[in-house]
Amino acid sequence: MNTMAHSSSVDNAETHSHASPAAEIARTLSSAFADNAGHIDATDTFVADNYRLLQEAGLVEIGVPLELGGGGANVTELAEMLRIIAHACPSTALAFSMHTHQVAIPAWRWQHQKLAAVEPLLKRVAAEKLILLSSGGSDWIGGSGKAVKVDGGYRISARKIFTSGANAGNLLMTGAMVENDDGSHNVIHFAAPMKAEGVSVVETWKAMGMRGTGSNDVIFDNLFIPDSGVALSRKAGEWHPLFQIISTIAFPLIYAVYLGVAESARDIAVGLAGKKPLSAHSFNLAGRMDTNLRAAQLAHQWMVNIAARNAPSATTVNETMIGRSLIAEHAIKAVDLAMELAGGSGFYRDNRLEQRFRDIQGARYHPLQQGPQAHYAGAMALGQPVDHIF
Template sequence: MTFELTPRTGPGATVVTAAESLVTTFAERAEAADAENEMCRENFDDLFTSGISSAFVPQELGGFGLESIHDWTLAIATLARGDASTAIAITMHHAIARRMAQIYSLANTDLGPDHELTRDLAAPLRKMASGEMLVCATATEIGTDNLHPVTEVVRHRHGDRDGWRINGQKIFVTMSPIATHVSTVARLRDDDGDNMANIVLPMDTPGLLPQNDWDALGMRGSGSQSVVFKDAWVPESALSRIGPWGKWSLKYLEFRAIANIVLVGAFLGIAEAAYDIALAKLLTRSRVGQLAAEQSGIQNLVGEMALELAQCRAVLGAAGVQMDEYCERHSTSAASMEDAHGLMNDYQTAKWTVNRGAIGVVSKAMDLLGGSGYTNSHVLGRLYRDVRAGPFMQPFGPAELREYVGQVTLGQYPER
């Protein structure tokens, strides 16, 4: 395959190999999950057994010790060749695990050891490795963007404990039907003004209300229901400040760029699956005595697919390498806001390229197979519906994406 992506690190190779072992099994289960609009719990059992769900947990705590963003993206692309819904769902958990592992590792170095923080983070990381903790994540709300959440936390005393109370609603809470915890962002109002806060709560928290309302065109096995927070108690230990509400902060820019580029990998995986399905069929199909693969029109269309796929791989692979280099470069020294906007710009460039290219590849695969692919029960029908989810995933939608890339290219770095 032209520009085929390969792992760059040892832990990455381990995770990708584990993902490859699950592709066929996931593909066999995907049709039923799609038809029933339900998450395939067996897939997540396999992700745990294979070690993929705890990929970012440090080795001394029971995980693979994955650090490479490039290799993480490749692993998700590999899983998506079997079932994209499962692939995007596990990225939510991975993103939180990666951040915890990163803070744990920094607190465990000679540069500035923090034994209390190391101990506090080791506990949830061990639970992730043992399968006791599976975290879904969401930032999306109706009628606003990721920088201006309406969901709000305010000071509240619960018995003899000081803490917070959260109210609001989040949508696209992917993987929430089977998660043990949810990570979300909210507007924090106190004497210091309006801030963004990250909150991690158990899914069985009183006042945390799953809505069981997921019924979408595609990604039907992702469990991306809405969740309502109604006076849910938030202890101090479950909340951390990110930065000012309504503005990009360095921490939030970095986190969103790194966590979300991996989702782009899922759409590359969808395109690769559609490409393989179409080619396998064309090499055995004949029409009027001529093998389909020998027909010039089909050869031209397949050539276009191969070129689009190569472009997707090349850009996404390069973006993954750049993110790895960014993380290494700034592991012990803070980046500037301009650096972080450059990182987000790399993600947006990859998102634009892969989303458009993947839709094109899947659409051409359907053209090549004809009417047989135009059914909900056919795998191409599912891939076509799934691949359409890519462009509107935040940040950013297509219109905002072009504006953002233009701003960064011109050195007009947006605050919001």
């Protein structure tokens, strides 16, 4: 039998040949992550022990610039790191991608916009190994929650859903809506300390897949945020240049995880298929699986290349979100085919393929989802405004 059929897609994908320090550290942790992944999935347990390993290994601060005490990893290297972690434990990779992109964004702004305001945060991440949380899709362009102006700041009431890693986080990077005198709304952005009075976590995460991410709800009950803690105020429901930066940088990192899940499913399926007689149907399934996987890999490389241009704009959002949709489509299809290739053995939990089938479904749900993404791309193609398409 051709031994290349069983070689790991981590090591043989042409688009991921560079081995960065972040990737090498991730590889050293993979065995420990993989050992716990089954128990975590079966019990809906948050990957707390894996977070401690990430902190001890220096990956929490790996995206902070070297000058500020971090590891200096760029988006390409961070994506590779997350992809590798996803092979071992998808939940760890997805939860950690939320911290990773919340570090990568201010790091990019410090390096390319010379924004001094983000320096204290980055230095704290490096020195204190802070875990940053994202309220992500529960906020997005539209905003969520209510902010009321009071003397010296704002009082915040909100429920932030899908807060991955909520129980391990130090700061939640989020926002809330302020009603203006004319009835319009602005969104203020701030970092909410997770131990502040008025902040609590509600254990809501009982999900189909990515069961170990601990993506619980975070409640703000009259949380006070001082005026000095407001990093930005923007119009609600309208693209802002900051969100062009967020989209261009964050999504190559988040979708590196789903690519890793699909690659892992492919490797498991090839191993299981090799234990039974092969047929022309097996070859067909394996070929279609690898073709879809390659499409996902190429789409991800495109997203990384767009980020590497260091010029976020409405156009880079479009290109990034096209890549995001292509990865979701082809990665999900590749895992579907992996299940079919493996046959009945893929249905057993112990083989871990059915977990990948469940985990990959999460690729559907991050913004821009299929409908808004197509709307955005179509408007761009026809020269129409995209400011309110999200």
